Amino acid sequence: MSDSPAANPRPVLDVERISIAFGGLKAVTDFTLQLPRGRLHGLIGPNGAGKTTVFNLLTGVYRPTSGAISLEGESLLGMRPSQRAAAGLARTFQNIRLFPDLTVLDNVRVACHLRTRHTLAGTLWRSSLAAGEELAIIERSRELLDILGLLHRERDDARNLPYGDQRRLEIARALATDPKVLLLDEPAAGMNPQEKIELRTMIRSIRDKFSLTILLIEHDMGVVMGLCERITVLDHGVTITEGTPEEVQKNPKVIEAYLGEPVALDAVAGGGGA
Amino acid sequence: MAQHRGHDAFHARANALRPPFALSLLRSAWPLFACLALAIVLQLVIRPMMPVFAAKMLLDIGTSIILAVSLTMVNGFTGQFSIGHAAFMAVGAYVGATIVYYGSFRLFGNANMHGGLLSGMIDSRNPLPLFSWADLLFLCSLLAGGLAAAACGYVVGLPSLRLKGDYLAIVTLGFGEIVRVLIQSQTTEVLSNPQTIAATPMYMWPKYSGGALGFSGLPFYSSLFWVWVFAGLTLLVAARLKYSSTGRAFLAIREDEVAAEAMGVPTTKYKVRAFVIAAFFAGIAGVLFAHTVGVQLNPGELGFLKSFDILIMVVLGGLGSISGAALAATILTILPELLRQPPTIWPWGLIAGVVLAAALTPFSEKRWKPAVTIAVILIAWEVMRWTARTLGVDLAGYRMVIYAIALVLMMILRPEGLLGIREIWELRPVRAGGRGKGARR
Numbered sequence A: 001m002s003d004s005p006a007a008n009p010r011p012v013l014d015v016e017r018i019s020i021a022f023g024g025l026k027a028v029t030d031f032t033l034q035l036p037r038g039r040l041h042g043l044i045g046p047n048g049a050g051k052t053t054v055f056n057l058l059t060g061v062y063r064p065t066s067g068a069i070s071l072e073g074e075s076l077l078g079m080r081p082s083q084r085a086a087a088g089l090a091r092t093f094q095n096i097r098l099f100p101d102l103t104v105l106d107n108v109r110v111a112c113h114l115r116t117r118h119t120l121a122g123t124l125w126r127s128s129l130a131a132g133e134e135l136a137i138i139e140r141s142r143e144l145l146d147i148l149g150l151l152h153r154e155r156d157d158a159r160n161l162p163y164g165d166q167r168r169l170e171i172a173r174a175l176a177t178d179p180k181v182l183l184l185d186e187p188a189a190g191m192n193p194q195e196k197i198e199l200r201t202m203i204r205s206i207r208d209k210f211s212l213t214i215l216l217i218e219h220d221m222g223v224v225m226g227l228c229e230r231i232t233v234l235d236h237g238v239t240i241t242e243g244t245p246e247e248v249q250k251n252p253k254v255i256e257a258y259l260g261e262p263v264a265l266d267a268v269a270g271g272g273g274a
Numbered sequence B: 001m002a003q004h005r006g007h008d009a010f011h012a013r014a015n016a017l018r019p020p021f022a023l024s025l026l027r028s029a030w031p032l033f034a035c036l037a038l039a040i041v042l043q044l045v046i047r048p049m050m051p052v053f054a055a056k057m058l059l060d061i062g063t064s065i066i067l068a069v070s071l072t073m074v075n076g077f078t079g080q081f082s083i084g085h086a087a088f089m090a091v092g093a094y095v096g097a098t099i100v101y102y103g104s105f106r107l108f109g110n111a112n113m114h115g116g117l118l119s120g121m122i123d124s125r126n127p128l129p130l131f132s133w134a135d136l137l138f139l140c141s142l143l144a145g146g147l148a149a150a151a152c153g154y155v156v157g158l159p160s161l162r163l164k165g166d167y168l169a170i171v172t173l174g175f176g177e178i179v180r181v182l183i184q185s186q187t188t189e190v191l192s193n194p195q196t197i198a199a200t201p202m203y204m205w206p207k208y209s210g211g212a213l214g215f216s217g218l219p220f221y222s223s224l225f226w227v228w229v230f231a232g233l234t235l236l237v238a239a240r241l242k243y244s245s246t247g248r249a250f251l252a253i254r255e256d257e258v259a260a261e262a263m264g265v266p267t268t269k270y271k272v273r274a275f276v277i278a279a280f281f282a283g284i285a286g287v288l289f290a291h292t293v294g295v296q297l298n299p300g301e302l303g304f305l306k307s308f309d310i311l312i313m314v315v316l317g318g319l320g321s322i323s324g325a326a327l328a329a330t331i332l333t334i335l336p337e338l339l340r341q342p343p344t345i346w347p348w349g350l351i352a353g354v355v356l357a358a359a360l361t362p363f364s365e366k367r368w369k370p371a372v373t374i375a376v377i378l379i380a381w382e383v384m385r386w387t388a389r390t391l392g393v394d395l396a397g398y399r400m401v402i403y404a405i406a407l408v409l410m411m412i413l414r415p416e417g418l419l420g421i422r423e424i425w426e427l428r429p430v431r432a433g434g435r436g437k438g439a440r441r
Helices: A051-059 A081-087 A104-115 A120-125 A128-147 A163-176 A193-209 A221-227 A245-250 A252-259 A266-271 B008-017 B021-049 B052-078 B085-108 B133-160 B167-184 B194-199 B202-207 B224-242 B245-255 B257-262 B267-290 B304-317 B322-338 B346-363 B369-391 B395-413
Strands: A013-022 A025-035 A040-044 A066-071 A089-091 A181-185 A213-217 A230-235 A238-243
Touching: A013 A051, A025 A051, A025 A213, A025 A230, A025 A238, A040 A051, A040 A193, A040 A221, A051 A081, A051 A089, A051 A181, A051 A213, A081 A089, A081 A104, A081 B257, A089 A163, A104 A128, A104 A163, A104 B245, A120 A128, A120 B224, A120 B245, A128 A163, A128 B008, A128 B021, A128 B245, A163 A181, A163 A193, A193 A213, A193 A221, A221 A245, A230 A245, A230 A252, A238 A245, A238 A252, A245 A252, B021 B052, B021 B224, B052 B085, B052 B224, B052 B245, B052 B267, B052 B304, B052 B322, B085 B133, B085 B167, B085 B194, B085 B202, B085 B267, B085 B304, B133 B167, B133 B224, B133 B267, B167 B304, B224 B245, B224 B267, B224 B322, B245 B257, B245 B267, B257 B267, B304 B322, B304 B395, B322 B395, B346 B369, B369 B395
Parallel strands: A040 A213, A040 A230, A089 A181, A181 A213
Antiparallel strands: A013 A025, A013 A066, A230 A238
16 A cells, blocks of 8 residues: 555555456456565466466456556556556566567567657658667667677577577566566576576576566576565465565465475475476 | 656667768668669660560569568568458559549540650650659559558558457458449449539549449559559568568567567557558559559459469568568569460570579578479479470460469478568578578577
8 A cells, every 4th residue: 555654665566456367267366466676576386376377467468357556656557568568567478488580689679669769750761860779779689688698699580599598588588678577487497407596696687787676486496495585475366475485485384385285394495396 | 658768878879879860861862762763764764675565564563562562561570461452452543543534534634644754654645745744643643542542451450450360361351342342333434524524523533433344444654663663662661661670560479469569569559550551552552553554443353362362472472571572473473474375495594594593502501402493493394385285285274273383382392482581681691511590609
């Protein structure tokens, strides 16, 4: 609510009790989340818990049946996904959704397009503004590719990249929209242990470099526990608990959600994506 | 607005990178002048030296290029499947024809061709002025035809492009039929008495456009100049679109609509944009088609079969490739005519084949492939001629069958089209001993 105490600054992303039902199935119920600037927040839960549905609600793919979403005080409800991206909400996808036939550079350049001011007439006439902006887009895109270590592949088709590079390219593309909040949907999926370690460093460094607020879904407990400052646990669309990694790990409800019965928590921490 | 949040650094950098005004103006304008100059040279210098049928062929090729390249912007760039391109052509053709025909009566008292040197394919009147007011009338009708088609494109596209999948195909097909039936159901009368026309109010003109019998008596304004100016313009617009933020947004929609939307591309708006631009050029092609020598504007000719002809060019050229569409438009316009009386191609064909094979070899991963392909085409051609001669068959009757077989073979052997999504100028030679793309690492 808006009458939050002064000690708790206004959150960048404020999600108030959003719910969605598909027919009779309540996929997400009363999901609430407040992300202060710079937070690295995890969203975990067993398969089918509704994590990706939450992402789709936030980015506007689905319309919540009730609740409110606002980004820096601006309500996002009723906005199309593209407008939310323009407002500063960027995402990556669980099943990689690059533009496969476009080059690596062009994938990033597409996402730069919402910064541009030139009109369609400017495009067709190749006005001086359009030319300047196209050059700036190239410069910016290559900068981002360099940060994510993909610059040497800028001219390759996105489809020809190895899996880990494709994931990183998705992050580069999301960064190109100049987001305030970045939603990462299983960034570590399919990566080997070495890549996962690099990923953790990389996510932290982009958070600091671009002063981002990050919400990430992840099944890999090593990544989640080592990276996130706070974690929300979902099960069957309901928030079971929210807290620091240590609190979450100790919570018996979390263990129950993952394993069905109370056991030692080492099984959760070490067992990976269950 | 949210649109301009926090992009100040980017905008400052963009301003710093802006080319100086004069240079930018030069870069923007030179292709227009080049295109204008080429079209004038084509009309005034090259056409008189060409046989009449070759000039007519060149005219048809230009029109086909306008149609194929404009459809590429929809089907190729944004990946939407429109199969009603000929309907926009029909809208343009009838709007343009009405303006030219009845406008001529009002201005000159008859519907003869009154254009100067740049209009028309036959130098009948003497002496011809370089420019006449009738040329301006034709230019206005071209633009009016284009704008009318674009307006229709907006009306059809706005509701149907919100939907995904095959809906657009069905809607465009339906729109095509509506346009055709609407024109066919009009009165078959075309006014030709200056007094009657003078007495008929302007808004009644479209009614007297020949209906099912076709709009007869149209002056033949279309010339290599007009066709190739607009073919050049279409190519320029397509190319500038493709290599711009807007064009990349189009391609992103084709590649993955959900991801494009998530990256800030307002997909519906951009799909409508592409659709309207494409409809504009289809409308212009329609006006040019209506005023071409030997064409009798008839709604039956602009039905869905014509739409499919255009679609085949786009698919054959490679979805998303401008140069591919233009190339396919050229080949598919020449081929049916060539098949009427298949000429022997041994002497020239051999030379051209060898040159072409040599030119293509660096781009092919399998070095023998271009040479073998060309050899097979040359042999098939000669076998076809020899068989026809031995059996005493007139190939002209079977040309559409042969044409169809060629298309089927093409789709089996090269389903991605001649060039795929790439352009001719983007092809990179494959280095010996490795794949060009993979070898970079």
